Amino acid sequence: MLGEGIIKGMAETARNFLGSYHDAARLTTVEFPEDKIPAKESARNFPFLVHDGEDAMQGLRCVACQICEKECPPKCIFIIKDTNKKPDYVGKLQFQPKVFDIDVSVCMSCQICVEVCPFDAIKMDTDFELGGSDRFGGLLLNKRRLAKPNSYYHTIHPTEAAEVDGRLAAEKAKVEAKAKADAEAKAKAAAAAAAAKAAAQTTPPVVASTPAAVVTPAK
């Protein structure tokens, strides 16, 4: 029958229309500014810099190694390295960026800076409501505007942040253990040296004198 397909189609439309009154799955629109869909845990928008401790500038994890600047596909990161080391939040001397700018009007949110960073210093933000009235300065974020605390990172990406913290703690423990072992070895060596010295003072040495290195003149 001519027109049968059209009637079938209209019936389907009517079913969807009526269904939207009682079936939540068929009602897909979210009234945005009033209602919001919560951000997914893996969501990414623009990068930010993670800092530990209270003072944002002192606690930046970034050591200005400039790998992200090199790998950034649209080249939106600009870094100037500080010439001398400064104490970080625990007082350890570190290199820090003098200037760290990200031009978010160029950034394409690809997350490659996050992947290549060996220090877990740069992470992706989920904040997308970034409207402003300044086209140029407003979109060029400096390190003060980029720095956000580790606790913020934990609120937006809890699983990932816990994993990163675990890894950093493990690395730190490893470094500390090595430092401790080194210190112990040093102390042991010092003690041994002191003992040997003390022994040398009491008894005259019987060790044959080591011959000095023979220096052959250049031909």
Next chain:
Amino acid sequence: MSESELLSAPAPTAMNYEIRPKPAGTSDAEVGGELLEVAMGPHHPSTHGVFRMDVVLDGEQVVKLKPVFGYLHRNHEKIAENTTYLASMPYTDRLDYLCSMTNNWAYALSVERLTGLIPPERAEYIRVITAELTRLVNHTCLIGFLLQDMGALGTPLMYAFRQRELILDLFESLSGSRMMCNYMRFGGCRADLPAGWLEQAAQVVGGYGQFLDEFQALISENEILVARSQGVGVLPAELAINSSITGPMLRASGVNFDLRKADRYGIYDRFPFRVPLGDHGDVYDRYMIRLLEMRESVKILEQALREIPAGPIIDPKAKIRGFRPKAGEAYGRIECPKGELGFYLISDGSPNPYRYRVRPPSLINLTVLEDMCLGQTVADAVIILGSVDIVLGEVDR
């Protein structure tokens, strides 16, 4: 020029853009009008982006059609030659911005051929799952847009987008972004599936059959659709083969060529699925091919979601920093939803490729547009272009 003369005149080739001289003994007075040259686009809703069709019309019939593209040229290949291998990955998302996962895969595959990295089992399964989901996204969008070109304003497109959104949600929870996924890496994938992802995906895939049934009830038997699309824009199989057309367009003309079967890249040899073929090569066949392919994709997805093993997701030899493949060249191609997408790379051992070339299916499928449109009406030219399935990001690169 009368209709019989138009049809008896030798068919112009796609590259011959000059208006043919009128046959001897004819004049404008005899046919009662002049040929009219119209520039459709670049800002025309039916051209799916910034694309221009310079058509020459005799009344309402297309006598000549010249596709003009390049408005969206972004120098993708040269940028890739001046940046590291990894940094090109997010740019590939932006080629065909509906199918970023398959673009990623094609590029990752060529770099893997160049370097010999081997993705682990789980990564291969994730790739198949994301690629088939991408196929669903692309075909769902395409049939929505095609029907909109035919005048079914709104309803089918909104139904298609409602369903597409479910898959984009999956992509977002997996990769962090709905469309610009940037998910695959050389030798595997970037992140493992989040908890509960597989169940969610199984739910979406399980509901897809119902959506396709609903869509077919809504429109496939519609008399207007049938009248508008059957016998329109016929692409003969010989011309399709000679013009290196690939993908659903080729299969709608009845040529059985699917890289998933022909190349068996990845782990596609483990999935039994059928390749739907068309009979007539017209717009209706191209529409139906996409619906049928989606049903096959659903089968592949159901199997992959059931069989996916646990394990690592990236080759342990893969390096994220300081990636330098040894000198050589490689070509990797996959069956992306639009056809054969290939990346040709030459490495000279430096951190960036010496030559980087994309074989874009959209552009090559567009070359037969004139042959399909000649003798059709302007309104048909619009749906013929819609059935080619182009994305201008990929045509212009």
